[in-house]
Amino acid sequence: MAEMTTHRHRRRAETEAEIKAHAWAAMRESGPAVLSLRHVAREMGMAPSALYRYFASRNDLLTALIVDAYESLGEQVNETYVRAGAAGQNAFEVFMAVAHTYRGWAMSHRTEWALIFSTSLPDYNGTPETYAAAGRSFGILIQLTADAVAGGLIDVDRLDRTLDDKLRESMRVWAEHTGQELPAGALAGSMWCYSVMHGAISLDLNGQFPPPMADSPALFDSALRAMLAQLTPTD
Amino acid sequence: MAEMTTHRHRRRAETEAEIKAHAWAAMRESGPAVLSLRHVAREMGMAPSALYRYFASRNDLLTALIVDAYESLGEQVNETYVRAGAAGQNAFEVFMAVAHTYRGWAMSHRTEWALIFSTSLPDYNGTPETYAAAGRSFGILIQLTADAVAGGLIDVDRLDRTLDDKLRESMRVWAEHTGQELPAGALAGSMWCYSVMHGAISLDLNGQFPPPMADSPALFDSALRAMLAQLTPTD
DNA sequence: CTCACATAGAGAACAGTGTTCACTTTGCGA
DNA sequence: TCGCAAAGTGAACACTGTTCTCTATGTGAG
Incomplete structure (x- = not known):
């Protein structure tokens, strides 16, 4: 009904x-x-x-718009995740594909991006709906991390040793919460990659890269690969 | 007069x-x-x-506020740069100190941070003054990169080889513009670090890290050190 | 088919906003 | 001491989000 x-x-x-x-x-x-x-x-x-x-209000409209934006982003990202995975690429290559989709979406949907990520719209406060939408998009990152661990792409033990005790504990707490097989070191690594990805896009979109490197997928790519290289076993 | x-x-x-x-x-x-x-x-x-x-207008007031915020940030960052440098630390350690100051400022000046970095305030457009202020803060990053190169902390040649031709060219163009001794590879590396730094802070401030790792200087620290490790010669 | 009712919409009103303009007060410099 | 620029006032204009009362109208039940 x-x-x-x-x-x-x-x-x-x-x-x-x-x-x-x-x-x-x-x-x-x-x-x-x-x-x-x-x-x-x-x-x-x-x-x-x-x-x-x-x-019911301007805020409600904004919320609906934000949720739609998340959905659009999540849809595109998920699509590349599925397609790249089906093509038999390893988890790191899938991650790169997903990251590029993520970046491409941000570049071609600047308004949506700003709506999602620019803190503090006038008078607007986040709602449970938007948090839920955000979580769904975050889930793919977790999934990718689990894939990479399963594929033996991450030097879990070495990364684990680089963390200090309190940090390792925070990671462990969250890892339990995900329900996936996620060692603390791998989770930390995925946060590092997430930071690079988000930071590079954010700086680029806000025009805070020097002009010659603005709007450069190659710079984005190199930054992510540098971080990924830090996670691999054969150091 | x-x-x-x-x-x-x-x-x-x-x-x-x-x-x-x-x-x-x-x-x-x-x-x-x-x-x-x-x-x-x-x-x-x-x-x-x-x-x-x-x-003259609300925008003018906002501009003045933004410039003040940049100045406050720049002042603090510059102070640690000078102090850490005087303490005889190497360029990477100075960078870490500067990064932590940067993060600390962002955490304790959320309003200022939002004002500076949240794209698209209602009706507000950036002005030459704010761009100039932003550039001054960017200058320290360039200076640190030059220091690191001079100190032999960066494997310039190896990094250079990881860049594709177009990207290397963009870097070269900007390197000339800085007037410093900045090989393309080193400049790319500094952009990587900048991305990690900004991204980690931005995600943390926007509450987009999972709760257990929120407000964690240790995670921030580990992410930056991971990226720095990628720049060193003795791989 | 009719009738009651929830739905969709109109239009006026309220309190708030940034900004402008004519007007008055006030303090400084010659 | 006088004149003039700076500082401050209060009313007005064109906006804004939101609420209220009111009027059509399509829908489902009898």
């Missing part, structure tokens, strides 16, 4: 989608954070108050 | 500082991006329009 698709229900879903589409369009040309309900309403030829039949 | 410090001039500087102080206070408790001129004015017991004698 959740999917009683009467005419009205379909119409409602359509308008909802149309609102979000107009919201994205507005943000794309004026930057996120200046999303104006009245503007969207004007654009759609309806009264501002009518929007409140679809989203 | 620029520093004719008449009574009026001093008063003016004071009010200007007071405005900024109130602005910071407001942002600290309501998040950045919701900075309201009227609120600041109310807090100071003056008419909203009076603020316009000090800052």
